[in-house]
Amino acid sequence: MKLPLHITADKRENKEFPSATSFIRKSIIILFFLSIILLADYHTIYDIQGQQSSSPYANQVVTTSGVVTGVGISGFFLQEKNSNPAWRGIYVYTQSNPNVSIGDSIVVTDSVKEYFGLTEIKSPQKNYSKISSTTTPEPVILKTDSVSDEKWECVLVKVEDAVCVNPNAGNGEWIVNDGSGDLRIDDLLFSYSPLAGVKYTITGPVYFSTNFKIEPRGVFDIASAPKVYNVLRYPPSPTFLDRPIIKAKIIDDGQIIADSIIYRINSGSYSAKSHDSISSGYYYYNIPKRNKGDTIFYYVKGIDNSLNKDSSMTFSYVVRDTTDTQFRVMTYNILNFPGSTPQRLGYMMKVFRQIVPDILIIQELNSASGADMILDSLNTITGDYARAEFIQDPNDPSSNNMLFYRTSLAYLLSQDTICTSLRNINEYVMEINNNIIRFYSCHLKANDDDASINQRLQEVTKLRNHLSTLPESSEFIIAGDMNFYTSTEPGYQKFIADEENDIGRARDLLGVATNWHDNSSCAIYHTQSTRTGNIGDGGSTGGLDDRFDFIFGNYNINDNRGIEYVLNTYKAYGNDGNHFNQSINYGTNDSVPQEIADALYYGSDHLPVIAEFIALKRTGVEEGKDMYDSLFVEMIPNGLKIKGVKGDRIYIYDIAGRLIDDLLIDKETLFIRMRQGIYFLRSGKFKNIKKVIVF
Known part of the structure; x- marks a missing residue:
């Protein structure tokens, strides 16, 4: 059959109407391929x-x-x-x-x-051959762990708010995770250089070569959100005379078009102000001077040119007198570190950099070399960290305690071990701002059966018996993985019990006594597990449904002398209360950036617990006069000359923190003969500490 075609030798085409030649050519192509489809x-x-x-x-x-x-x-x-x-x-x-x-x-x-x-x-x-031009299908929005389903092979998909967890996975690939699982992004169609920790929305068809991966087609397929991190405060413990400087790193693949520090004073409304200066990627902010005792809450926020945004966690500090020191305590079960997964240190370090703990208490440390790995990494933050001596537990050699501290704030006087039949409890005697405080790291028996519950009671009883031998004015903090399921448990009750000897009595600083296990109303307090599934490092699974990690303090804390707990600073770090029975990085985490939620997920099966404290200034031997309690100590050859308040008791400790004498001030002046060395004197009435040197 002949087609009624008319072909002219004139190759030019009318701009408004297609030429007969063009029309005929397209018609032939369409008819040809229609015939193929039909035949x-x-x-x-x-x-x-x-x-x-x-x-x-x-x-x-x-x-x-x-x-x-x-x-x-x-x-x-x-x-x-x-x-x-x-x-x-x-x-x-x-x-x-x-x-x-x-x-x-x-x-x-x-x-x-x-x-x-x-x-x-x-x-x-x-x-x-091409039949026509049309629009492409809309991409399917998936979670990162769903892209590897065979049914999405070569289908156009999109993942949203996925954090780059590895910017260079080899062969031009990089890895993102939105909290549901890792996903590779490849360069088959377009090459891109991502930034670690930045949150991305990525579109592209799915390809398979060893792994399923998304193939972005151009820069239009990759949208990033800014990343706010490394939020630091100078000075760390501002006084009412300071205008604190807050600096934060804000990065983005595009351009930061707006930034601000959002802060409030006590329970007031939030205020926002833009940066005062920018230098080397850091944004600097000033917070105005405030009154002594004010609590300042703040966070930093960045917005890019795509209107994507990111915020840091909320930080806080109490405006102190010129003589007080604020410090942050963190306890963290680090899951058999280093074990067979030493690479988890990279994730833990992201958490440490966000928190910057002054006192870091850890459980489940395998070895001294593991402690050194952590110490070396901590010193990339501030450069002033030290650690206690590693003492291997003979009963459980792979599960040990450790304390790290900042030498600019604290001094380790001594350490000791309280032996139990399961695992040791470690004691660390510290001096902070001329106050002596003891820290205890515990990892009590796990499981919810009667034998385990009774074992925990025995361990707590051992510790409390030790605490009962301390001087009456002692201050201490107990932290660690307690494995308590409910506050009615006998071990928990032993900690808080009002007994005849109350020196060792402690209180739960969170102040929430209930059944925490699998209780959705306690979701914001849960610390284990950060994962729902097994990720190959031996950690527990099942999502966040237990409060196992605690910080206790004794009743001499918060008596307006010595060490003071800053109210409402106790928190299970990274828990926003919206992840009950879920992984900590599932979906959106309203407490920490996605990168930190991922670091908590991969770093350990426990969340760290943090709390803020203030060490009230206790004058040492400056001019021999303590202005806080009228205690006068004069150093004389081979002894001390003491004047104080009649009826007060003076407790004398050696450099190891051991009590070597206690004296009643029953006359105007006491003369004490002592060997040469460094000693600490505590006033029983005023609970201050004085460091003295006998020469």
């Missing part, structure tokens, strides 16, 4: 994929059609438009650069092949 072995992409890993049409010649969603140098992605896009994408391998564009509607006829797990149409002879 050839036509199958939809859905048919070719077969809803299985290998195509039922492997090694057969088929004809199919779809819309081009991505183009590379040796092939392109083809997808059918359908309200249910699963199983409707395929890769067309062309060996050389294909002459197609995104949005082309294509018909292709060639062989179906399985190429190392990827179903593709192999068409080196380029047996395909």
Whole structure:
């Protein structure tokens, strides 16, 4: 049959109407491929994929059609438009650069092949042609762990708010995680240099080569959010005379168009102010002077040119007198570190950098070398960290305690061990701002059976018996993995019991006594587990449903002398209360940036617990006069001359923190003969500490 065609020799075309030649050519192409569809072995992409890993049409010649969603140098992605896009994408391998564009509607006829797990149409002879131009299918929005489902192979997908956890995974790939699992991003179609810790929204067809991965097609497929981190305060413990400087690192792939520090005073309304200066990527902010005793809460926020935003965690400090020192205590079960997964230190360090603990108490440390790894890493933050001596537990050699501290704030006087039948409890005697305080690191028996509950009671009883031998004015903090399921447990009750000897009585600084186990109303207090599933490091699973990690303080804390707990600063770090029975990094975490939620997830199966304290200034031997309690100590050869308040008692400790004498001030002046050395004197009435040197 002849087509009624009229072909003219004039090649020019009217700008408003297509020439007969152009019209005829397009008509022939369309009719040709329609005839192929009608006469050839036509199958939809859905048919070719077969809803299985290998195509039922492997090694057969088929004809199919779809819309081009991505183009590379040796092939392109083809997808059918359908309200249910699963199983409707395929890769067309062309060996050389294909002459197609995104949005082309294509018909292709060639062989179906399985190429190392990827179903593709192999068409080196380029047996395909464009029918028309159209819009591409809308991408399917998935979680990062869902992209690896076979049904999304070669389908256009999108993942949102996925943090780059590895910017260089090799072979041009990088890894992101939105809290549900890792996903690789590849450079088959477009090469990109991501920033670690930045949150991305990524679009592209899914490819398979060893792993499933998204193939972004250009910069338009990658949108990033800013990252706010390394928020530091100078000075660390501001006084009413200071205008504190807050500095924060804010980075973005695009441009930061707005930033601010948002702060409030006590229970007032939040105020916001932009940066005062920028230097080397750090944004600097000044907070105005405040009155002594005010509590300042603040966080830093950044917004980029795509209107994506990120905020730091909320920090706080109490405006102190010129003589007080604020310090942060953190307890953390670090899950058999280093064990077989020493790389977890990288995740833990992200947490340490956010918190910057002044006193860091840890459990489940394997070895002295592991302690040194942590110490070296901590010293990349401030450069002033030291650690206690590593004492291996003979009963559980791979599960030990450790204390790290900042030498600019604290001095380790001595350490001791309280032996129990399961694991040792470690004692660390510290001097902070001329106050002596003891820290105890505990890891009590796990499990909820009667034998384990009784074992925990025995361990707590051992500790309390030790505490009962301390001087009456002693101050101490007990921290660690207690494994308590409920406040009615006898071990918990032993800690807080009002007994005849109350020197060792402690109180739960959180102040929430209840049944915490699997209780959704206690979701914000839970510390284990950070994961719902097994990630291969031996950690517990099941999501956040237990409060196992605690900080206790004794009743001499918060008596307006010595060490004071800063109210409402106790928190399970990273727990926003919205992850009951979920992984800490699932979806959005309203307490910490996604990068930190991921670090908590991978770092350990426990969340750290933090609390703020203030060491009230206790004058040492400056001019021999203590202005706080009228205690006068004069150092004389081979002894001390003491004047104080009649009826007061003076407790004398050696450099190891051991009590070596206590004296009643029963006359105007006391003369004491002592050996040469460094000693600490505590006033029983006023609870201050004085360091003296006998020469």
